[in-house]
Amino acid sequence: MKVGILGGGQLGRMLLQASANYVVETYVLENDENCPAAPFCHYFIKGDIRDYATVYNFGKNLNAITIEIENVNVDALEKLEKEGVIIYPTPSALRIIKNKIAQKEFYKKNEIPTSNFIVTQNAHQLIENIHFLPAVHKIGEGGYDGKGVQLLLDKTSIDKGFDAPAVLEKMVSIKKEIAIIIAMNSQKQMAIYPPAEMIFDPELNVLNYQISPAILSETILQAAETIAKKVVQELASPGLFAIELFVDENNTVLVNETAPRVHNSGHHTIEANYCSQYDMLWRIILQYPLGNPKAIIPSSIVNLLGADDKSGIAIYEGLHDVLQMDNVFVHLYGKTITKPGRKMGHVTIVSHNYEELTLKANKIKHTLKVIA
Numbered sequence: 001m002k003v004g005i006l007g008g009g010q011l012g013r014m015l016l017q018a019s020a021n022y023v024v025e026t027y028v029l030e031n032d033e034n035c036p037a038a039p040f041c042h043y044f045i046k047g048d049i050r051d052y053a054t055v056y057n058f059g060k061n062l063n064a065i066t067i068e069i070e071n072v073n074v075d076a077l078e079k080l081e082k083e084g085v086i087i088y089p090t091p092s093a094l095r096i097i098k099n100k101i102a103q104k105e106f107y108k109k110n111e112i113p114t115s116n117f118i119v120t121q122n123a124h125q126l127i128e129n130i131h132f133l134p135a136v137h138k139i140g141e142g143g144y145d146g147k148g149v150q151l152l153l154d155k156t157s158i159d160k161g162f163d164a165p166a167v168l169e170k171m172v173s174i175k176k177e178i179a180i181i182i183a184m185n186s187q188k189q190m191a192i193y194p195p196a197e198m199i200f201d202p203e204l205n206v207l208n209y210q211i212s213p214a215i216l217s218e219t220i221l222q223a224a225e226t227i228a229k230k231v232v233q234e235l236a237s238p239g240l241f242a243i244e245l246f247v248d249e250n251n252t253v254l255v256n257e258t259a260p261r262v263h264n265s266g267h268h269t270i271e272a273n274y275c276s277q278y279d280m281l282w283r284i285i286l287q288y289p290l291g292n293p294k295a296i297i298p299s300s301i302v303n304l305l306g307a308d309d310k311s312g313i314a315i316y317e318g319l320h321d322v323l324q325m326d327n328v329f330v331h332l333y334g335k336t337i338t339k340p341g342r343k344m345g346h347v348t349i350v351s352h353n354y355e356e357l358t359l360k361a362n363k364i365k366h367t368l369k370v371i372a
């Protein structure tokens with residue numbers, strides 16, 4: 001079977017690593033031939049995943065295509081799907097998720113709990129709706145990794161809003177941020193992973209580390225799982241999805257957003273779950289039985305980001321010390337150049353003891369640095 005991946009980042013790299021367990025010929029489409037996924041595929045094709053003709057020509061002789069980033073040409077995927085290529089997630093699901101306005105309207109239409117919102121087409125409409133603040137302004141298309149999101153606390157911050165079609169969401173009083181990875185095959189069978197909890201640095205407001213399974217009450221867990229299942233059921237698309245959720249101060253669970261692909265919040269499933277998110281997606285694409293998503297052991301993840309003041313050839317300071325720690329798994333993405341905040345790798349820690357997971361995560365954060 002010939003399977004193509006649109007995008008060649010670290011998620012593609014890890015997906016390709018998992019493909020080594022199956023008989024599959026892999027193809028990657030990506031503009032940068034030095035991308036993390038390039039050394040792990042059978043065929044690398046240089047090209048723009050947003051361009052219609054490039055995506056169509058890449059896909060027309062393949063059996064199946066998946067994505068590792070949403071920013072792809074959906075029209076080309078739609079045509080390929082009509083011609084019989086398996087596209088997971090389906091182009092129609094991708095179209096809903098790719099645009100934050102369409103995504104929020106999808107939740108509303110299907111009565112999936114999410115924060116209240118209005119749509120603003122431009123800066124003028126944003127100002128007209130100033131009474132809606134405090135709110136979060138999210139650009140409809142083209143914003144990734146926090147670049148398309150602005151917190152608008154009051155009218156003094158209104159200038160930070162987008163002069164383009166966007167969603168203005170009520171600010172949620174967040175108690176916890178959790179994520180659930182959920183997979184569905186072509187027979188509509190589902191596999192749901194235990195939730196992961198994101199622990200943020202309260203001062204810097206960046207993700208400090210992640211812990212899984214999240215410790216939640218049975219009621220919250222059930223509400224979260226019900227939302228995750230409903231999202232995938234209504235999207236009606238085979239594939240693997242990450243559902244990002246908020247638990248607010250009243251313990252209400254709301255969906256924040258969905259990613260229709262393998263996700264950062266599922267890195268730990270390589271070591272800590274019976275079937276990793278990457279293996280799960282291959283099983284779905286190759287029409288094999290679903291795997292077991294349960295946790296073998298609790299885990300935490302620390303993301304390795306390029307140090308703030310360093311750009312250039314990456315140096316991994318403290319790597320020897322971290323590799324000496326027990327039950328710690330280092331994943332470097334093979335990026336030659338580091339930049340402030342660039343995702344350069346992650347470290348997974350496993351332990352039956354949650355306190356040890358937290359202590360080791362903090363120790364690793366302070367020990368392992370990507371400098372230049």
Ligand code: ADP
Nearest residue numbers: 115136144145146147148149169170171172257
């Ligand atoms: P991105 O797609 O760039 O990751 P998100 O929609 O996940 O953007 O938002 C990034 C972060 O902003 C979230 O993790 C959360 O901390 C905060 N955030 C997003 N929406 C809201 C909201 N409605 N209320 C409060 N905080 C929010």
